[in-house]
Amino acid sequence: MLIGVSVVFVFLILLVIITKLLSYVVLRYFPEKEKPAARPPAATAGKQDAEIAAAIAAAAAYTKR
Amino acid sequence: MNIGSAFQEFWNSTGIVNFTWGQFIMIIVGLIMIYLAIAKKYEPLLLVTIGFGAILANIPVAEISGPDGFLGIFYTMGIANGLFPLLIFMGVGAMTDFGPMLANPKTLLLGAAAQVGIFAALLGALVLDMLPWISFSLSDAASIGIIGGADGPTAIYVTSQLSIHLLGPIAVAAYSYMSLVPIIQPPIIRAFTTKKERMIKMEQLRHVTQLEKILFPIAALALCIILLPTATPLIGALMFGNLARECGVVERISNTLQNALINIVTIFLGLAVGSRMEAASFLSFETLGILALGLAAFAIGTMTGILLAKIMNKVSRESINPIIGAAGVSAVPMAARVASKVGQEENPQNFLLMHAMGPNVAGVLGSAVAAGVLLAVVPIMMGG
Numbered sequence: 532m533l534i535g536v537s538v539v540f541v542f543l544i545l546l547v548i549i550t551k552l553l554s555y556v557v558l559r560y561f562p563e564k565e566k567p568a569a570r571p572p573a574a575t576a577g578k579q580d581a582e583i584a585a586a587i588a589a590a591a592a593y594t595k596r
Numbered sequence: 597m598n599i600g601s602a603f604q605e606f607w608n609s610t611g612i613v614n615f616t617w618g619q620f621i622m623i624i625v626g627l628i629m630i631y632l633a634i635a636k637k638y639e640p641l642l643l644v645t646i647g648f649g650a651i652l653a654n655i656p657v658a659e660i661s662g663p664d665g666f667l668g669i670f671y672t673m674g675i676a677n678g679l680f681p682l683l684i685f686m687g688v689g690a691m692t693d694f695g696p697m698l699a700n701p702k703t704l705l706l707g708a709a710a711q712v713g714i715f716a717a718l719l720g721a722l723v724l725d726m727l728p729w730i731s732f733s734l735s736d737a738a739s740i741g742i743i744g745g746a747d748g749p750t751a752i753y754v755t756s757q758l759s760i761h762l763l764g765p766i767a768v769a770a771y772s773y774m775s776l777v778p779i780i781q782p783p784i785i786r787a788f789t790t791k792k793e794r795m796i797k798m799e800q801l802r803h804v805t806q807l808e809k810i811l812f813p814i815a816a817l818a819l820c821i822i823l824l825p826t827a828t829p830l831i832g833a834l835m836f837g838n839l840a841r842e843c844g845v846v847e848r849i850s851n852t853l854q855n856a857l858i859n860i861v862t863i864f865l866g867l868a869v870g871s872r873m874e875a876a877s878f879l880s881f882e883t884l885g886i887l888a889l890g891l892a893a894f895a896i897g898t899m900t901g902i903l904l905a906k907i908m909n910k911v912s913r914e915s916i917n918p919i920i921g922a923a924g925v926s927a928v929p930m931a932a933r934v935a936s937k938v939g940q941e942e943n944p945q946n947f948l949l950m951h952a953m954g955p956n957v958a959g960v961l962g963s964a965v966a967a968g969v970l971l972a973v974v975p976i977m978m979g980g
Contacts (some may be wrong), residue, residue, distance in 0.1 A: 532715040532716070532719050534969075534973065535715045535718075535966065535970065536711070536712055536715050538965075538969045539708050539711050539962060539966050539969060540705070540708045540709075542819070542820075542823060542824060542965050543704045543705060543707060543708040543958070543962060543965065544705065544708075545819055545823070546701075546704055546819055546961070547701045547702065547704045549815050549819060550701040550704070550812065550815070551701050553808060553811055553812065553815055554701070554804075554808055557808045557811065558805070558808075561805075561807055562805075563805045563806070
């Protein structure tokens with residue numbers, strides 16, 4: 532039982548170390564450059580929605596007449 | 597041949613004449629499983645299929661679970677050789693987001709702590725073996741212990757390799773306890789934590805980049821290849837599925853793994869597991885022992901997960917809510933949901949779900965590693 536538990540622990544402790552190392556290397560040398568790109572689409576989506584709403588309102592007003 | 601004897605022959609081949617009491621009881625058990633799945637929504641995907649498999653397997657005369665019956669064919673096709681659990685694991689890999697774990701790698705340790713239940717139940721099975729009316733070999737004990745991993749496919753895989761004759765009861769115990777997580781865990785969590793600890797808030801997890809997520813499955817598999825090759829069937833299948841998910845260029849494979857493939861295999865696996873619930877092998881003292889040990893393994897795993905989380909909370913700089921330790925017994929994502937629910941009962945502003953997903957997916961790795969250890973050690977000890 533002790534062997535089993537300790538092997539599981541050793542394995543996962545090594546995995547923790549490897550994972551930390553991996554994250555460190557990745558974040559240090561290959562940082563993601565996506566933050567600025569993420570904003571604009573949201574803004575245009577809102578603008579589009581507004582345009583569509585305006586078009587619907589215009590169409591509704593037109594058909595009512 | 598006169599009409600009378602022809603009628604007699606027909607009568608002798610009906611279900612009524614050929615029923616044994618055991619078969620009748622097992623059909624009732626199958627119906628109860630289906631009832632629990634439909635009315636209580638306990639793991640319906642598995643309980644409906646296993647329950648129906650159990651009914652089919654206990655029909656007299658038809659021999660559906662015999663070597664030539666269709667359930668028997670499913671069984672030799674993918675359970676006896678351990679194929680189906682591995683296919684399921686690919687799907688699990690494709691459905692798993694290791695992100696929360698990568699953001700906070702310490703939580704991997706909680707996934708290890710919760711596996712103590714496996715080895716405690718193993719010892720328990722060897723103790724029960726001393727009783728005159730129960731007999732468990734070491735490999736039986738190992739297969740029973742793995743129920744504590746709270747991971748159905750892993751339990752079936754290990755049992756198929758070590759002691760196939762116990763497959764029915766072990767699979768049923770594993771899946772029933774997984775579905776009972778919301779009932780079993782909260783009292784244990786409350787017993788081992790104080791109100792103040794349960795109210796601890798945790799910092800928000802950092803963003804994990806795609807490159808990290810792509811490299812992790814490869815790194816984890818590499819470690820497994822070096823240290824524990826016996827765990828590579830399970831870990832390899834899991835990491836293949838996960839890489840397909842994260843790499844972003846094989847969307848179709850990833851979708852198939854997490855939907856079509858896992859569903860098809862679940863049908864085959866459930867029915868074939870149900871077919872092992874034949875009265876002759878299922879209605880025994882061993883089954884009772886397995887059910888009791890499985891529950892103990894689960895409870896101990898939950899407890900050790902919480903205790904380690906408490907220690908980590910004391911030692912580490914940032915605070916760790918001990919509740920998330922309970923999620924270390926895989927049972928994805930049920931255990932994480934339970935942890936988050938218990939946390940919110942104390943403090944409605946506390947959102948632990950993502951924090952609990954870390955130990956939760958670590959638990960899947962932990963039980964696969966524990967399975968690898970058992971598969972490596974037990975055959976040697978049995979031989980020597």
